[in-house]
Amino acid sequence: MTDRKVSWRDRFGEEITCLRCLEVKDSAEMDRLLWCKECRLAARGRATKRGWMIGIAASLTLALWIWLVVEPNRALVPGGWLATIVAAAWIVARVAREVLFGVERFQNRRAAEAVPPSLPPEADA
């Protein structure tokens, strides 16, 4: 009998090939999908960037809707509308980031971050 906790990593050796960048890395860096830390951060960064684009697009749509449909009069505080638009951008960006990251994790495309080995210099010409 052993007190050592059984881990999914036990099935693999010390080094595991990352499914995304195809680089062999220490098993401690890997998660259960066999993505290394750099690949997780890259996917996270991409999801954050796209999430903000969606968030800003959604908040601009909201601003247009407020401007054209709600037609705020001058008696209302413009700062309140501005805060609503900024909050909408932030919330939509966060939600979109999580959804985009989740989709990328779910799809789990192989070798998506892999860089092909560079050709020798004479082969370029």
Ligand SMILES: [Zn+2]
């Ligand atoms: Zn990787």
